[in-house]
Amino acid sequence: MATPKLFTPFTLRDLTVRNRIWVAPMCQYSVFERDGVPRDWHLAHLASFAAGGAGMIITEATAVSPEGRISDQDTGIWNQEQVVAWRRINDFLHAQGAKVGIQLAHAGRKASTWPAWGFDRSGTMSIADGGWATVAPSAVAFGHYDTPVALDADGIEKVVSDFVTAADRAVQAGFDLLELHAAHGYLLHQFLSPLSNQRDDEYGGSLENRARLLLRIVRAVRDAVGTGIPVLVRFSATDWTAGGWTQEETATVAGWAHEAGADFFDISTGGNVPAASIPIGPGYQVPFADYVGTEAEVPTGAVGLITEPAQAAEIVESGKADVVLLAREMLRDPHFALRAAHELGVEIDYWPGQYERARLA
Template sequence: MSALFSPIRFRDLALENRIMVSPMCQYSAEDGVANDWHSIHINTLSLSGAALICIEATHVEPVGRITPGCLGLYNDRCEEALAEIVKSVRRKSSGAVALQLAHAGRKASSARPWDGGRLLSEADGGWSTVGPSPIPHKEGEATPAELNQAGLARIRSAFVDAAKRSGRIGIDALELHAAHGYLLHQFLSPIANQRADEYGGSIENRMRFPLEVFDAVRSAFPRERPIGVRVSATDWIEGGWDIDQTIRFARELKERGADWIDVSSGGVSPQQKIVANPGYQVPFARRVKQEVGIPTIAVGLITEARQAQSIIVDGHADMVAIGRAMLYDPRWGWHAAADLGATVNAPRQYWRSQPAHLRELFGCTQFGSR
C-alpha cells in the first residue's frame, strides 16, 4: 500500500488517504456569503481524490475579513449558503469537509490580491481594523485599534458562534487559523504583540488568547469531530516567533485536545526573509511531530506525488496539504494514485475516464455500455 494513500483517523473522522486540499482564499464572497463560484470551486476539489478538503479561511465577524470578498460564517445568510454547498458535496463525493475559522486582525480591510492587496480606507470600501497592539502591518498604514477586554470577549464569542454554525451544517472538522500574520498569530508574535497586560510579554501571555479561543471552539464543536490548528512555525524575522516557541504552543494545544498541527510559516511582517524551495516548510512539521508527539500536516511547495509520498514514508508528517498544485491540477489525487500504484475514489460518472493501463485506479475493472 502507498503510504500517501493509507488511511488515517482523527477522533471519529476516518480518512481514506493522507491528502488534504489546503484552505485557499478565493476573495469572491458577497458580504461574506458564499456563491456559485464557491460551489464550483469546492465541488470540483471534492472530486480531486483528496480525502479531506478544507474550505478557505472563513471569518468569524465582518471586520475580521481579509478583503471585502472574503468568506464569513457570522450570520444566517452565511450559514445557509455554506450549508447548501456542503449538501452538494455530500451528494457527489466521499471526501470529508473541513473548514478553517479565521480572523484577520490588523491585516483585514485589504484589497483583493488582483487589485493590489493594499489596506483599504473606509472611503474605498474598507473599515477600521483591530489587533493585539496599535502597530500597523506595514509602515504608513492606518494603525489598528488595540483590543480591550470587551473586544477580546466579542471575538471569542464570534469564534464560538461560527463553530456552532459549522457543527449545524455538518462540517466534519475545523481548523483554527493561527498563521500567516492573522489575528491569532499576531497575538503569538512579539513583532505584532507588544501589550503590557496578561496577553503580552512572555510567551505564556502571548499564547493566552489563542489558547482561550481554541478552548472555546473545542467546547462548542461536537466532541467526536476533530479540530486542528494551522501555525506559522517562524516569522522569518530575528526576534520574532520561531520554531522553539511553536513547539511550546503545540504542546499546549495537544494538552487541550488539538488533533493536528498544520505547519506553515511567515506572514506577520513584510520584512520577512523567506527562502522558498520545494518542501521548505517540511522540517518544521517534522520537528513538531517528533518533539510534541502530535499529528502534523506538511504544506508549502509540495507538488509531486513522490515528494508527498516521501514526506509520509520518512515520518516528517502525517498528511500533506496541497494548495496551488491542486488548483492547477484539480485531479491531483488521481494522478498521484496512478503514479504510486494506489486506488482512489472517483464518481461513477468518471469511471470510464481511467486509461487502459490503469484499470485498477478507481477500484473498478469494467464499465458496461450499450
C-alpha cells in the same frame, strides 16, 4: 505491494478521512456581493477537489465576524444565511466521498484590504471605499497598512465569543472539522509573535501570555462542539525574522493547545513580517512540520511547494508529517489525488463514474 501510507485512511476523533492528500485553505476573494455568503464559484472550486479524489478539503479563511475578513470579498460564517450556503456546498462534497473542514479566521491588522485580484490597488481599503477600522493586540501596523486599534478587554472577549459562535455555526453547516487560523500574520498569530504583540497585560510579554488568547479559544471551541469533531490549529512556525516567533515556541504552544483540546497542527510559516527573507524551494516548510510533530508529540500536516505524488508519498511514508496539504498544485491539477493513485500504482474505489473512461490502466 503494500498501499502507500499516502492512500491509507487517517482518523481524528470520530472522523476518518479516506486518504492523506488534503486541500489547504486558499482565499478566493470571490464574494462579489460582499456579504460573506459563498456562492456558485465556491461550489465549483471546492467540488473539483472532491471529484478529484482529495480526502479532506479545508475552505478558505472564513471570517468569524465582518471585521475579521481579509477583504470585503471574503467568505464568512457569522450569520444563518452563510450557514445555509455552506450546507449546500458541503452536501455536494460529502456526496463525492470527501470530508470538509472550515478555517475559522480573524485577520486582525491585516483585515480591510483590497482583494488580491481584480483591482489595481493593494493594502488597506479606506472606509470611504467600504473598508473598516482594524484591530490587533497592539497598535503596530503591518508594513504600509493602516495602524490598527489595540484590542481592549471587551474586544478580546468579543473575539473569543465570535470564534465560539462561528464554530457552532460550522457544525450546523455540516463541516467535519474546524481549523483555527493562527498563521500567516492574522490575529491569533499577531498575539503569538513578540513582533506584533507589545502588550503589557496578561495577553503580552511571556510566551504563556502571548498564547493565552489562542488557548482560550481552543478550550472554548472544544467545549462548544463536543468531543467528536476534530479541532485543528494552523501555525506559522517561524516569522523568518530575528526576535520573532520561532519553531521552538510553536512546538511548545502546540503541546499546550493539544492539552487544551486541539487534535492536529497544520504547519506553515511566515506572513507576519512584510519583508521577511524566506528561502523558498520544493518542500521548504516540511521540516517545520517534522520538528513540531516530533518535539510536541502531536500529529501534523505539511505544506509548501509539494507538487509531485512521489514527493507527497515520501513525506508521509517517512513520518515527516501525517498528511500533506496542497494548495497551488491543486489549482493547477484539482485531480491530483487521482493522478497520484495512478503514478503510485494504487487501486482506489472513488474514481467518479463520470470519469471512468479517462482512467488509465
